[in-house]
Amino acid sequence: MRLLYFAWxxxxxxIAAEDVALPDGVATVGELxxxxxxxxxxxxxxxxxxEVIRAAIDQTHARHDAEIGGAREIAFFPPVTxx
Amino acid sequence: xxRVQTQDFDVGTEIAALRAARTDIGAIVTFTGAVRDQxxxxxxxxxEHYPGMTETELERIEQEAHARWPxxxxxxxxxxxxxxxxxxxxxxxxxxxxxxxxxxAAKFLMDYLKTSAPFWKRESGPxxxxxVEAKADDEAAATLWAPRKDAAE
Numbered sequence: 088m089r090l091l092y093f094a095w096x097x098x099x100x101x102i103a104a105e106d107v108a109l110p111d112g113v114a115t116v117g118e119l120x121x122x123x124x125x126x127x128x129x130x131x132x133x134x135x136x137x138e139v140i141r142a143a144i145d146q147t148h149a150r151h152d153a154e155i156g157g158a159r160e161i162a163f164f165p166p167v168t169x170x
Numbered sequence: 171x172x173r174v175q176t177q178d179f180d181v182g183t184e185i186a187a188l189r190a191a192r193t194d195i196g197a198i199v200t201f202t203g204a205v206r207d208q209x210x211x212x213x214x215x216x217x218e219h220y221p222g223m224t225e226t227e228l229e230r231i232e233q234e235a236h237a238r239w240p241x242x243x244x245x246x247x248x249x250x251x252x253x254x255x256x257x258x259x260x261x262x263x264x265x266x267x268x269x270x271x272x273x274x275a276a277k278f279l280m281d282y283l284k285t286s287a288p289f290w291k292r293e294s295g296p297x298x299x300x301x302v303e304a305k306a307d308d309e310a311a312a313t314l315w316a317p318r319k320d321a322a323e
Binding site: 091093094095143146147148162164165166167168169170 | 284308
């Protein structure tokens with residue numbers, strides 16, 4: 088599965104994109120965040136305020152309780168500030 | 171129509187293109203957003219986005235506006251990359267037979283764009299760089315638009 092990071096989430100993780108194999112037991116966006124936080128201090132820092140992190144599953148906004156299912160791409164980013 | 175681009179836009183040119191070869195448009199409303207430097211703290215702004223999702227979201231928002239109002243044409247242009255203070259950021263154009271639909275749809279498009287299109291602004295100035303934080307006011311403005319009664323969700 089492709090993971091993408093944008094804006095300050097990307098700055099904190101230090102990477103824009105990566106391919107990962109989901110571990111067993113990770114079924115929702117929230118569970119994916121919990122797992123990502125265990126992958127090192129950069130990820131723990133990036134997802135420290137996880138309640139403000141927004142996610143998209145296959146380029147559609149998704150809540151933290153959304154099921155990942157067979158998603159190809161999941162993105163994490165701060166609240167948007169365009170316009 | 172929607173466009174995401176690095177280059178600037180010209181409001182007059184965009185309106186002329188939208189009106190070309192048609193006489194049924196009675197009202198045109200435009201909104202232009204620009205990089206604002208109120209107190210000499212911002213010299214540059216860099217706009218990052220999520221290629222692919224950005225276009226999808228802008229098209230979704232545009233379709234939603236067309237479902238809510240009798241619009242004859244709409245255009246959303248959003249710039250990305252590094253901009254200077256005073257530069258254009260975003261253009262919304264709405265055209266309809268009568269003014270109310272064009273005014274309302276233009277505000278709706280901006281309110282929804284600001285809370286759902288995946289763009290992020292980073293400001294640079296003499297004091298350094300910082301990511302612009304999302305405003306609660308923007309979220310409140312978007313939620314004032316009640317869901318359509320016939321909406322699927």
